[in-house]
Amino acid sequence: MKNIVILGGGFGGVQAALTLEKKLKKLRVKNDYEIILVDKEPHHTFTPLLYEAATTSKNLADYVELKSLVSFPFAELFKDKNIRVVNDVILHIDTAEGLVHLKQSKIRFEYLVVALGAETNYFNMFGLEENALPLKTFMDAIRLRDAIWRRAEEGAERLRVVIGGGGSTGVELASEIKEWTRELQEEVNKSCNxxxxxxxxxxxxxxxxxxxxxRKVEKRLKKIGVAIVRDEKVDKVTQKDIILESAEKIAYDILVWAGGVKAVPLTEKMPLKKEKRGRIEIMGGLECIPESPDLKIYGKIYAVGDAACIINPKTNLPVPQVARAAITQGKIAAKNIIEDIKKQNFLSKKIKQYVYKPMNYPYIVPVGGKYAVAKIGLIVISGLLAWIFKGVVELNYFLSIMNPFKALKIWLHGLRVFIQNDRLG
Structure with a gap:
């Protein structure tokens, strides 16, 4: 039995597993290969909804209900599919011998898909990691929600929340926290601002x-009362203050860091060609190459999603680290593995090489309540229409990873909860 091992159950890893399973079962050598997905968690997290989970009232949805809306067990996603899930911690990847060393076992691979994502980058700033809350996992979202709720329960009349980083995560979270103020006043503390x-x-x-x-996002943030400090970098953080490089001091009660990500240590240590931030450099076919010509690599190794860096030839810049890119890359890596299996087993005379072509993916930025800004091709839309489009995109993703009945059930349940959470205006 030859193993196709996928490391990581994020957007790229899940799509690679599902695509491989669908295509492998059509080959007569299907029983000679096993698809194994390795992740330390037993579930796939839909990260675009973490900001919603972090700002949903405890009276509206408890921990269990919220988790069911943003985290989906692999056992359910892969039910009736020939995909084995191993929940374990990855210790080391031996690319020369074709072995993945786990905390409790080890797995040999013939093909390896590295989809380990990225982790929060604190840039070695003094006091930042110790005093800031990240927003990368469901538990991060719950910790943030509980921190705000607790301060309100304790009777705080003014709660200063600072978001480090004005990318999409920072904007989504900042605007939703601001809109949440009215609910907290009604449910917890009337005087809490x-x-x-x-x-x-x-x-x-x-x-x-x-x-x-x-411009539309900035206008919206100004309208709902979110302050923006531009062109300023954090120098260090204490338990109560953020000190900027300009020496300005900003007091805070809760600090959330959304200022960047970096490669996980596992991928940084792999003897593969990497860019300066530690992500694995790949070509169009998504296959990895050794960092030096004399290094031996066992089998074939692919990288997708945030673990990978691919340069867009049109812009000469790395492809943005977005879910849509990871999903597409996961599918392409899977297709190229299937083509190589056909080649190795003499199943086809014509072997295809699938190439990842960077594109300007549509994107949506929710900005508090039932308001969002979306760019689709050359068109930019905003307001309620963009917010509705966001919901359609979410449903489309759920349909791509689970059966239609389950997808619609989860989406409608989430819509019921979050539509109460998102005020109009």
């Missing part, structure tokens, strides 16, 4: 986004 501030190191929030989108 939340001041929300975004600190962005670039000259504008949403660096790299279309200027029309940025």
């Amino acid at each position: 939340i001041d929300v501030m975004i600190i962005e190191g670039s000259k504008n929030i949403l660096p790299g986004f279309d200027g029309r989108v940025v």
